[in-house]
Amino acid sequence: MKIKLTFWRVVFLVIMALGLYSTYVRYLHGLGAVSNMTDQFPWGFWIGFDCLCGVMLAAGGFCMVGAVYLFNVESLHSVVRPAVLTAFLGYLLFTVGLLFDLGRPWFIWHQLIYMNPHSVMFEVGFCVMTYTTVLFFEFLPNVFERLNLKTPIKWIHKIYPVLIVLGILLSTLHQSSLGSLYLIMPSKLHPFWYSPALPFFFFGSAVAVGLAMTIFESTQSAKALGRHLELSVLVRLGGALLIALWVNALLRFEDFFHRGLVRQIIQPSYEAYFLWLELALSFLIPITLLSFKKVRLSPNGLYLASVISLFGFITNRLNVSLIGFETYVGHHYVPKWTEFSVTLMIVAMGFALFRVAVQYLPIFPNDDLAVRRVSNGHSPVALTAPVLGHAGD
Amino acid sequence: MGKALLYDATLCIGCKQCEQACATQNNLPYNDSIAAEEVPSAHKFTAVLTHGDKFMRRLCMHCENPACASVCPVGAFHKTKEGPVVYDVWKCIGCRYCMAACPFSTPKYEWGSLNPRVRKCVMCPDRVSAGKQTACAEICPTGATKFGERDDLIREAQDRLRQNPSAYVPRIYGVHEIGGTSVFILASVNVEEFGYPASAKIGETPLPEYTGRVMERIPDFIPVWSLVLGGIYWISHRRAEVAAAEAEEKKNGSAR
Numbered sequence: 001m002k003i004k005l006t007f008w009r010v011v012f013l014v015i016m017a018l019g020l021y022s023t024y025v026r027y028l029h030g031l032g033a034v035s036n037m038t039d040q041f042p043w044g045f046w047i048g049f050d051c052l053c054g055v056m057l058a059a060g061g062f063c064m065v066g067a068v069y070l071f072n073v074e075s076l077h078s079v080v081r082p083a084v085l086t087a088f089l090g091y092l093l094f095t096v097g098l099l100f101d102l103g104r105p106w107f108i109w110h111q112l113i114y115m116n117p118h119s120v121m122f123e124v125g126f127c128v129m130t131y132t133t134v135l136f137f138e139f140l141p142n143v144f145e146r147l148n149l150k151t152p153i154k155w156i157h158k159i160y161p162v163l164i165v166l167g168i169l170l171s172t173l174h175q176s177s178l179g180s181l182y183l184i185m186p187s188k189l190h191p192f193w194y195s196p197a198l199p200f201f202f203f204g205s206a207v208a209v210g211l212a213m214t215i216f217e218s219t220q221s222a223k224a225l226g227r228h229l230e231l232s233v234l235v236r237l238g239g240a241l242l243i244a245l246w247v248n249a250l251l252r253f254e255d256f257f258h259r260g261l262v263r264q265i266i267q268p269s270y271e272a273y274f275l276w277l278e279l280a281l282s283f284l285i286p287i288t289l290l291s292f293k294k295v296r297l298s299p300n301g302l303y304l305a306s307v308i309s310l311f312g313f314i315t316n317r318l319n320v321s322l323i324g325f326e327t328y329v330g331h332h333y334v335p336k337w338t339e340f341s342v343t344l345m346i347v348a349m350g351f352a353l354f355r356v357a358v359q360y361l362p363i364f365p366n367d368d369l370a371v372r373r374v375s376n377g378h379s380p381v382a383l384t385a386p387v388l389g390h391a392g393d
Numbered sequence: 394m395g396k397a398l399l400y401d402a403t404l405c406i407g408c409k410q411c412e413q414a415c416a417t418q419n420n421l422p423y424n425d426s427i428a429a430e431e432v433p434s435a436h437k438f439t440a441v442l443t444h445g446d447k448f449m450r451r452l453c454m455h456c457e458n459p460a461c462a463s464v465c466p467v468g469a470f471h472k473t474k475e476g477p478v479v480y481d482v483w484k485c486i487g488c489r490y491c492m493a494a495c496p497f498s499t500p501k502y503e504w505g506s507l508n509p510r511v512r513k514c515v516m517c518p519d520r521v522s523a524g525k526q527t528a529c530a531e532i533c534p535t536g537a538t539k540f541g542e543r544d545d546l547i548r549e550a551q552d553r554l555r556q557n558p559s560a561y562v563p564r565i566y567g568v569h570e571i572g573g574t575s576v577f578i579l580a581s582v583n584v585e586e587f588g589y590p591a592s593a594k595i596g597e598t599p600l601p602e603y604t605g606r607v608m609e610r611i612p613d614f615i616p617v618w619s620l621v622l623g624g625i626y627w628i629s630h631r632r633a634e635v636a637a638a639e640a641e642e643k644k645n646g647s648a649r
Contacts, residue, residue, distance in 0.1 A: 032504030039434065039501045042492035070622060072629035103487020103502070103509040114467040114484045120604055121490050122466035123611070165622045172618060173611070183603045184460055184494045187595045199607055 012348055019345025022338035026100055036336045041325065045335035048321035049343055050097030052178055053314050054090055055128070056202075056209050060217065061087020061135060062171035063210030067240075069164045079233055081142065081363045082221060083214050085354065088135040091128060093350050100342055120180045127174035134167040142361040176203040182320060192265070192275050193324040197255050204251060205282070205313050208244035211237050212286075212306035212313075219303045221354075227364060229299060238302040242290040245309060249283040274315070274323045282312025395476040395575060396521055397455070397543035398530060399550055402580035403560050404537035405448040407441055411529035411538055415439045418517055418528035435501040438514040439529060442587050447580075449587035450538065452529075453478065453499045453514035454567060455575035458599035461491035461500060469511075476543065476575045477516035485511060496571055496595045516575070543575060550577055566592065572599030 003009075026034040037044040064083035067073045099105040111125045137156060144153045156163075179202030182189055195201065215237050222229040256262055265272060286309040295301030326332055357363060409428055416423035421436050432451075433440045439452040455478045462470040462478060469484040470491060491511060492500045503509035517527040525531070530540035539546065550565045566578040570592050578584050585591050 028507070030505050030507050031502075031509065037504070039492065039504075040498065042489040042502060070626050070629065072633050101488075103489065104485060105487070107484075107486045110467045110484055110486050114469075116463075116465055116468035118463045118601065118605070118608065119466045119468075119490075120608065121464060121488060123608070125466055161623070161626055165619055165626060168622055169615065169619055173614075180604060180607050181490070183607060184464060184600050185496075186600075186603060187496050187590055188493075196603075196606075 012352065015341070015344050015348045018341040019348070022341045022345070023100075025338055026342065031103060034336065034338045034342070036333060036339070038333075040329045040331070041333045043321060044333060045322070045339045045343065046097055046101040048318045049314075050101065050346060051094060052317040052321055054094040054097060055175065055178060056206050056313060056317060057213055057310070058087040058090025058094070059171070059175060059206040059210035060213040061090075061138075061210075062168050063207055064214055065138065065164055066168050069160070070168065073236075075236060076233060078230060078364070079214050079218055079237070082217055082358070083210075084135065084138050085142070085357055085361075085363055086213065086217055088132070088139045089350050089353050089357075091132040091135060093346050094128065095132070096349075097343070097346055120177050120183075124174045124177045124181065127170045127177070131167060131170040131174065134163055134170065137163055138167065142357075142363060145362050146360065171206075172203060175206040176200065178202050179320075188325055188328045189320070190271050190324040190327055191259065191261060192271050193320045195255050195259065197251070198320075200251065201248070201255075204244070204248045205316065208241060208248055208282075209310060209313050211241040211244055212309045215241065215302050215306040216310060219299060219306075221358060221364070224355075225358065225364070231297075231299060234299055234302050235297060238290060238296050238305070241306065241309070242287065242296070245283055245287050245290070249279075249287065252279070252283070271323065271327065274319050278312055278315040278319055280312070281315055282309055285309075286312070395457075395474070395543045396516075396540065397476055397546050397575040397577065398452075398516070398527065399539045399541070399546040399577045399579070400450050401537050401539070401550075401553065402447065402449050402578065402582075404535045405441070405450070406535055406537075407443055407448040408534065409441045410532045410534065411450065412437070412439055412441060414528040414532040415514070418520075433499070433501065433514075435503045435510075435512040438512065444582075444586065447582055449578075449580065449584065451588065452576060453516070454497050454570075455514075455516055456571060456599070457573040457575065458571075458601055460494040460496065460571075460600040463601035463604065464490045464494040466490070473518060473522070475518070475521050477518040477521055478575075479515045479518050480511060480513065482510050487511075494600070496590055496600060546577060550579055553579060564592075569597045571595050572597060572602075 022034060031037060035044055035046070060083040064076060064080045068076050068080045099108070102108060111122065111129070115126075116122050137159070141153055141156055144150075144156070176199035179198035179200070182194065182198055183196070186194055215234055218234065219229065221227070256265055265275060286305040289295045289301065289305040289308070292301075295305060322333055412428060413423050415421070415438050416427075419438060421438070427437060430437055431440055431442045439450060442449045442451060455472070455476060457472075459470065459472055459478045462468070462472055465485075466488060467484045467486055469481045470478060471481075472478045487509060489502060489511070492498070492502060500511045500513045502511060517525075520527060526540040527538075530538045533539075539549075541549075547565065547568055550568075554561050554563055554565070560581055561579055562581065562583055566580075566584045566589065567574040567576050578589075
């Protein structure tokens with residue numbers, strides 16, 4: 001079997017090689033050698049991106065399961081499976097990221113025996129663990145279908161209502177709790193981002209991101225796999241995204257107003273620049289774009305608005321977890337290249353696994369798998385998706 | 394009754410014997426270069442800071458309601474009934490939430506270690522439970538660091554402020570801050586100049602309360618939200634069933 005070296009495969013290999021080097025530094029020389037974290041900055045890029053953004057970007061799973069199975073919106077049926085797959089992979093990779101960030105990852109199982117119910121971190125850990133299990137069961141039918149196992153599919157269908165309710169309940173809890181993590185730091189986190197409403201913001205933005213991420217990932221995989229894209233589905237998601245962005249924006253501004261920060265926000269300062277960037281990317285630009293009917297009805301327009309809002313919410317998570325602490329600490333934190341490279345490796349693994357999964361499993365509807373596999377004959381493992389270009393998001 | 398430490402900076406002569414005793418007590422290295430370090434770290438649990446002719450000690454404040462203990466997912470920190478806030482290294486998974494949450498940024502990390510620990514002053518818990526003073530209080534030649542009952546020390550600090558008002562900034566740092574600590578500081582200058590967080594900034598509310606307000610809702614939230622979600626599921630699927638049945642009926646009707 002011949003494997004052709006394409007541009008993206010080379011990029012993928014370089015990312016993996018650098019990532020493996022950083023992994024070696026992490027586990028054989030310690031956190032101090034691999035990262036720029038310090039006693040003043042105990043939480044760095046891995047918490048900010050891999051954990052906060054990772055879980056947020058996996059929100060499409062519960063959003064689409066909620067829309068299709070809970071509210072019974074039949075028309076969105078075609079996006080549930082890819083959304084659940086993305087979420088399942090997202091949570092698995094979040095766990096991988098955690099194994100890098102924890103100082104003593106070999107004791108991660110202590111979560112199960114030394115529980116501290118007062119700890120938000122405990123709650124997040126517990127919910128993420130349970131929800132990953134739920135996602136596993138929501139994902140399993142793909143495998144059973146592929147193997148033509150009818151009986152286990154029936155079993156899973158029997159427990160489906162429980163899985164759906166449990167999945168959404170757990171998502172509500174831990175998506176919001178990631179915001180609650182910061183409630184105990186009122187004197188450290190900059191007032192632009194410290195708010196008693198943090199859990200609401202984190203949950204609200206997770207819903208918006210779930211919608212945006214679904215648009216992004218359906219468009220992207222349609223392009224990569226040469227599939228036909230159902231415009232009606234994207235249009236519905238885009239409409240929902242516009243509403244979600246409005247709700248989020250109003251909540252945020254009401255909170256600024258309520259806490260008397262309006263004047264401070266419009267004055268230029270280090271924090272204000274980052275806040276402006278965040279608000280422009282997450283609200284101003286995508287809401288403006290989506291307000292035009294022309295954009296709302298065009299696949300490219302929807303894609304663009306979604307990606308911009310994704311960048312906006314990623315900026316928000318990084319502001320909350322990193323930028324918001326710089327004034328308190330008194331110096332800047334810039335991640336070391338090895339920190340980026342570990343994250344990049346994890347994201348690249350996500351794209352590759354997604355690619356392999358859609359190759360072998362009936363993730364997309366009406367796909368004749370057998371035909372597709374015969375016709376392109378490549379080893380799917382080597383077929384790194386061209387979407388890797390977005391791995392550094 | 395809880396024990397505490399009273400540090401009176403006006404009595405301190407900056408001899409750093411407390412640093413040395415602390416290092417000995419905790420099996421930490423101590424030499425001239427470590428003595429010159431003016432920040433507590435993973436290898437130095439207490440530090441004496443010098444600004445001109447003024448001195449200040451930094452150490453864990455041993456909060457009455459400690460943030461580190463409340464945030465730790467595995468309960469590696471807890472406040473003993475005698476007063477010290479102690480750490481169980483075996484439980485620790487290394488998430489460093491304690492470091493992020495501590496308003497005094499007390500816990501430090503062994504960044505260079507492959508099996509790192511969180512390090513901080515633990516107020517000599519073995520000595521305290523054996524009825525002895527902490528190592529730093531025992532060695533202090535001037536009585537600047539004094540060990541005793543928490544209530545007694547507050548009363549004593551108040552007496553000192555009353556008897557010699559011109560020598561002190563009129564407050565006892567640690568009595569009200571974030572709901573009270575077990576380390577009190579008297580000084581002739583503001584402790585903020587030595588890196589302690591301003592009282593107004595950290596407030597008087599015990600930090601775990603900020604989280605508690607949300608966490609205490611969860612036991613009610615779970616059943617209510619499950620019922621709502623289950624209800625939505627039932628209604629939306631029931632509607633689909635009814636619609637399907639009606640369509641079926643119509644079809645049968647028209648066929649007839």
